[in-house]
Amino acid sequence: MLTQEPIELWIGASDAEDEDEWLWLDGTLFYDHDTGMVVEGGYENWADMRPNDGGIGEDCAALNVNLDGFHGLWNDENCESHAISFVCEGP
Numbered sequence: 001m002l003t004q005e006p007i008e009l010w011i012g013a014s015d016a017e018d019e020d021e022w023l024w025l026d027g028t029l030f031y032d033h034d035t036g037m038v039v040e041g042g043y044e045n046w047a048d049m050r051p052n053d054g055g056i057g058e059d060c061a062a063l064n065v066n067l068d069g070f071h072g073l074w075n076d077e078n079c080e081s082h083a084i085s086f087v088c089e090g091p
Contacts, residue, residue, distance in 0.1 A: 006067035008077060010086040013061035015051070016079070022051070022061065044074070051076035063087070 012025040015033065022031035022044075030042030033051060038044050047070045051058065060079035064070035077084060 004066055007065045008062035008067075008075065008084045009065065010077075010079075010084045011061050011063050011074070012086070012089070013074075014059050014079070015076070016059040019053070019059075045072070047073035047075055050074060057081075060084070 015022045020033040031044045057078045058076040062077045
């Protein structure tokens with residue numbers, strides 16, 4: 001269902017194991033927070049100043065939809081307390 005309300009979709013990336021390394025669910029490293037750089041062969045689409053660990057446990061990456069200034073960009077969110085829908089990888 002399409003909506004005009006801002007939503008966030010969990011995209012299967014996390015830095016829960018090591019706060020400075022963002023990994024896909026399959027364990028592939030794609031972004032090094034220490035350097036602020038994409039790892040060779042990786043991809044990122046963070047919003048400005050993200051990831052920022054601005055709150056407790058912001059260890060999951062989310063794709064923002066219909067959010068002014070963030071539409072189509074990623075943000076780090078709390079995996080436990082922030083209700084987020086998800087997208088799945090297809091064949």
